[in-house]
Amino acid sequence: MIQLLVLYLIGITSATDCPDGWLAFHGSCYLFGSGNIHFTEAEAYCRQHDNSGLVHVDTREEDMFLKGYMADHLKVDIDYWLGMTDELVEGIWKLNDGDNTVAPYLDWAPSEPQDAFEGEDCAMFGHLLKFRWADVACTTSRAALCELRVGQQNEVIG
Ligand SMILES: [Ca+2]
Ligand SMILES: [Ca+2]
Numbered sequence: 001m002i003q004l005l006v007l008y009l010i011g012i013t014s015a016t017d018c019p020d021g022w023l024a025f026h027g028s029c030y031l032f033g034s035g036n037i038h039f040t041e042a043e044a045y046c047r048q049h050d051n052s053g054l055v056h057v058d059t060r061e062e063d064m065f066l067k068g069y070m071a072d073h074l075k076v077d078i079d080y081w082l083g084m085t086d087e088l089v090e091g092i093w094k095l096n097d098g099d100n101t102v103a104p105y106l107d108w109a110p111s112e113p114q115d116a117f118e119g120e121d122c123a124m125f126g127h128l129l130k131f132r133w134a135d136v137a138c139t140t141s142r143a144a145l146c147e148l149r150v151g152q153q154n155e156v157i158g
Contacts, residue, residue: 028150032145067132082123
């Protein structure tokens, strides 16, 4: 009995336990989608996959980990959505977390963001930019990159 309890405690305190097919890094799990879809479709894709959300990159460390994985392991000609927009106030990038938290970390490619054309209010990791970030129109098509934070798995989001 005590052995079972110890195993259970080890289980819940050990390294991030991710669903099959997800990648673990520092308390989060990541799922790289393969199809190119609009921003809102990508948000829905993540919700459908373990009720996750599009990735929120909080630190340079997380950014470097994701960039490295994209460059080393994935098809090179895919861009990935980031979970933030400047839809509310042009130029102020906020996480799509329901609280409109201002994005704590940004890694724009040179000359980005420029809100080009009819307005660009979504953001992506650009494969032509060594996966640095660019703003693009939300109705363009990119792949989803979902993040599941530890402890959020059972939270119900709208
Ligand atoms: Ca914009
Ligand atoms: Ca742009």
